[in-house]
Amino acid sequence: MDSSYKYMLIGAFATGAVDAGLEAYKNVNPAVAGTVPYIVIHPALPALNCWIADAVTPLALYAIGKVTKKRMFIDMAKGGAVYGVSELLGQTLYRVALVAQGQTPTYRIAR
Amino acid sequence: MKNPLKMIDPTMQKMLLGGLVGSLSYYADLVLAEQAFYPAALKGRVMPQLPRNDELLTSIAPPAIMYVLGKKKPKFKEMAKGTMLYSGPHLMQRIVVNATNTTPAASFATNGFRVTPTQVFQNTPSNGRIYPPRTPAPSTVVSASAGKYR
Numbered sequence: 001m002d003s004s005y006k007y008m009l010i011g012a013f014a015t016g017a018v019d020a021g022l023e024a025y026k027n028v029n030p031a032v033a034g035t036v037p038y039i040v041i042h043p044a045l046p047a048l049n050c051w052i053a054d055a056v057t058p059l060a061l062y063a064i065g066k067v068t069k070k071r072m073f074i075d076m077a078k079g080g081a082v083y084g085v086s087e088l089l090g091q092t093l094y095r096v097a098l099v100a101q102g103q104t105p106t107y108r109i110a111r
Numbered sequence: 112m113k114n115p116l117k118m119i120d121p122t123m124q125k126m127l128l129g130g131l132v133g134s135l136s137y138y139a140d141l142v143l144a145e146q147a148f149y150p151a152a153l154k155g156r157v158m159p160q161l162p163r164n165d166e167l168l169t170s171i172a173p174p175a176i177m178y179v180l181g182k183k184k185p186k187f188k189e190m191a192k193g194t195m196l197y198s199g200p201h202l203m204q205r206i207v208v209n210a211t212n213t214t215p216a217a218s219f220a221t222n223g224f225r226v227t228p229t230q231v232f233q234n235t236p237s238n239g240r241i242y243p244p245r246t247p248a249p250s251t252v253v254s255a256s257a258g259k260y261r
Contacts (some may be wrong), residue, residue, distance in 0.1 A: 016200025020207035092136030
C-alpha cells in the first residue's frame with residue numbers, strides 16, 4: 001500500500017469516526033435529538049450532523065494541510081472527501097426515495 | 112463555467128466513482144428492503160449489536176467484487192480503492208451506531224423495517240422482571256377457582 005493511499009484511508013476512517021461519534025452521542029443521550037446539530041434542514045436532505053461529519057471534517061483536514069503545508073493532511077482530506085461525498089449523495093438519494101413514497105424522514109434514516 | 116470534475120485528477124475521479132458504487136449499492140439495498148418481496152433472512156441480525164445482515168453484505172461485497180475486477184482489469188483497481196475508502200469506514204460507523212442504539216426510544220417514525228433486538232425483551236412479563244431467554248414467563252391466566260367464575 002502506497003503512503004498516499006494509507007493517509008487517504010486514515011482520513012476516510014477519521015471522517016467515519018466523527019460521523020459515528022455524533023450518532024453515538026445522540027444514541028446515549030436521546031434528549032439531544034431535535035437540537036443542533038441533530039436537526040433536519042429538509043426532509044430530502046441529510047441531517048445537519050451528517051453535513052458536519054461528512055463535509056466539514058474533510059474541509060478541516062484540507063485547511064490544516066494548506067496551513068501546515070503537509071502533504072499527508074491533503075491526502076487525508078481526499079480520503080475523507082471520498083467517504084463524505086459518497087455518504088451524503090447516497091443518503092440524499094435514499095431520502096428522496098422515501099419522500100417520493102410518501103414518507104417523511106425525520107432526523108435521520110432508521111435502519 | 113469550469114467543469115468542477117475536470118479540476119480533480121483522474122485517479123481521484125476513479126476513487127470517487129468507486130466510493131459512489133459502494134454508497135449507491137448500500138442505499139439501493141435499503142430501498143429494496145422496504146419492498147414486500149425482500150427476503151426476511153436478510154433483515155435479521157447475527158447479533159443485536161451488529162448491523163442487519165443485508166447491511167453487512169452490501170458493505171463487504173462491493174469492495175470485494177471491485178477488488179476481483181481490479182485484478183482482471185487495471186481500470187477497476189482505483190475504483191476498488193475508492194469503494195474500500197467508503198465501505199470500510201461506513202461499516203465501522205454502522206457497528207458503532209448499532210452498538211450504542213440500545214433504547215427503543217431511539218427509533219424514529221420512519222423505522223417501519225427496523226428489527227428490534229428481541230432476546231432481552233421477549234420474556235419480560237407485566238411484573239417488570241426480566242427472565243433469561245428460553246425461560247418461560249409465569250402464566251398470568253387467572254385460575255377458574257378464583258373470583259366470580261368459580
